[in-house]
Amino acid sequence: MSHVVVLGAGLGGTIMAYELRDRLGSEHRISVVNKGHHYHFVPSNPWVAVGWREREQVEIDLEPVFKRRDISLYPQGARRLDPAAKSIELLDGSFITYDYLVIATGPDLAFDEIPGFGPAAETQSVCFIEHALSTKTAFDRLVANPGPVVVGAVQGASCFGPAYEFAFILDKALRQAKVRDRVPMTFITPEPYIGHLGLDGVGDTRGLLESELRQHHIKWITNARLDKVEAGNVYVSEFAEDGTLRQSHQVPFAFSMMIPAFRGVEAVRGIEGLTNPRGFILADKHQRNPSFPEIFSVGVCVAIPPLGKTPVPVGVPKTGFMIESMVTATAQNIASLIEGKQPSAVPTWNAVCLADFGDSGVAFVAQPQIPPRNVNWSASGSWVHGAKVGFEKYYLHKMRSGHSEPFYETLVLRALGIEKLKQVKQDA
Numbered sequence: 001m002s003h004v005v006v007l008g009a010g011l012g013g014t015i016m017a018y019e020l021r022d023r024l025g026s027e028h029r030i031s032v033v034n035k036g037h038h039y040h041f042v043p044s045n046p047w048v049a050v051g052w053r054e055r056e057q058v059e060i061d062l063e064p065v066f067k068r069r070d071i072s073l074y075p076q077g078a079r080r081l082d083p084a085a086k087s088i089e090l091l092d093g094s095f096i097t098y099d100y101l102v103i104a105t106g107p108d109l110a111f112d113e114i115p116g117f118g119p120a121a122e123t124q125s126v127c128f129i130e131h132a133l134s135t136k137t138a139f140d141r142l143v144a145n146p147g148p149v150v151v152g153a154v155q156g157a158s159c160f161g162p163a164y165e166f167a168f169i170l171d172k173a174l175r176q177a178k179v180r181d182r183v184p185m186t187f188i189t190p191e192p193y194i195g196h197l198g199l200d201g202v203g204d205t206r207g208l209l210e211s212e213l214r215q216h217h218i219k220w221i222t223n224a225r226l227d228k229v230e231a232g233n234v235y236v237s238e239f240a241e242d243g244t245l246r247q248s249h250q251v252p253f254a255f256s257m258m259i260p261a262f263r264g265v266e267a268v269r270g271i272e273g274l275t276n277p278r279g280f281i282l283a284d285k286h287q288r289n290p291s292f293p294e295i296f297s298v299g300v301c302v303a304i305p306p307l308g309k310t311p312v313p314v315g316v317p318k319t320g321f322m323i324e325s326m327v328t329a330t331a332q333n334i335a336s337l338i339e340g341k342q343p344s345a346v347p348t349w350n351a352v353c354l355a356d357f358g359d360s361g362v363a364f365v366a367q368p369q370i371p372p373r374n375v376n377w378s379a380s381g382s383w384v385h386g387a388k389v390g391f392e393k394y395y396l397h398k399m400r401s402g403h404s405e406p407f408y409e410t411l412v413l414r415a416l417g418i419e420k421l422k423q424v425k426q427d428a
Helices: 011-024 042-049 062-068 129-144 161-176 205-215 320-338 383-401 407-415 419-427
Strands: 003-007 029-033 038-040 059-061 072-074 078-082 087-090 095-097 100-103 149-153 185-188 218-221 224-230 233-239 245-252 255-259 295-297 351-356 361-367 375-380
Touching: 003 011, 011 029, 011 100, 011 320, 011 383, 042 129, 042 161, 042 383, 059 062, 059 383, 062 072, 062 383, 100 320, 129 161, 129 255, 149 161, 161 185, 161 205, 161 255, 161 351, 161 361, 205 218, 205 361, 205 375, 295 320, 320 351, 351 383, 361 383
Parallel strands: 003 029, 003 100, 029 072, 100 295, 149 185, 149 255, 185 218
Antiparallel strands: 038 059, 078 087, 087 095, 224 233, 233 245, 351 361, 361 375
16 A cells, blocks of 8 residues: 655645545545645635635635545644655654655745735735735725725746736726725736736737736836835836846835745755755656655646746746646556556646636636647637636535546536637647
8 A cells, every 4th residue: 555645735735635536546545734624715815805705615624525535634734844754744743654745835925035025014915815814904994095006926926817817806896896096006017028927928918918907097017026115115126128227116005915926835945856946846747856756746836947038037827727737647647656657647738727807807728838839829808707707616616525527627628618728628
């Protein structure tokens, strides 16, 4: 009997455990180490932050689900991984050993790299559910006392979709509250152009998102480095394409939400051969670590180099579709190793994304995610909002029921009925 441990119970880690159980059967042991026993549907956090969702609607207690699926849960959380000993020290001082490990921790949020930045200082976040709830309190203050807003992402960020989503969701929520006319908005991003998304654009995301920002009266600053935040002001350096300083900005705000840069979590950061300098897990084409072949990784914690040089550092996102392909390949490869075979499954790393704008949105398909691509398509419309609501409902049902069937195959690529998305499924 083999013992497979999954470190982390977010989107990637939870479906990883489900898919391992389906593929390995009951004769092998599966355990999940996570800080706490709840799963939170992170894509819903922008809605939580403006009061369109309550915490209970996007939160799932994993204990009963895991129990039904014969998956052990260790909610103490991890203090430190020791790959040489094939063990993990937990935060309560106990240890868990493994034969195979899948790291699915998600990121550590690097708020501390910028003075005055983050929920513990002057700005808000929607990265964690606790952050979204705190942002809702700040949003209520904004509605009561309208003033300027700054939304966006900082240097080194790799998750730009939620920044755009929140800007437009906030715009709609302020319109609903009848105070949008008293709230000037500025979108600040390290991207070299609007709609770059860390992917050098997908289809016409540049044109679509620039048009949306104009229509919603949102100004923007690109090639932007956030230098510091003080109460009521962000200080931003804007760079030219050659990397020289173009302009310094002092932008006032009464409310600000900006996506931070990510890094590896403390439990794995700095382990030689396992991580890169930012603490992300090194992996080959099979999601397997070259130095520790019993360790795999999936999701945001995986090291992916940026798409070339930009004036301000911009990371590469890991979308849900891409993560699910990592999960499926990893489950297949661990099953092969247990059977005495070599790993052969390679994830597709395609990107299918739905960015909700409250009453409309933008969808894009990148196949593969890293250019050059076979499919490079984007579109906008009110249908995207409806699709994102369906996304939420289906995925929460999937997590509660313990299903491992890939979500994007069952909903996005089938139910939407868009010809381009159908073609992606046929070509994948």
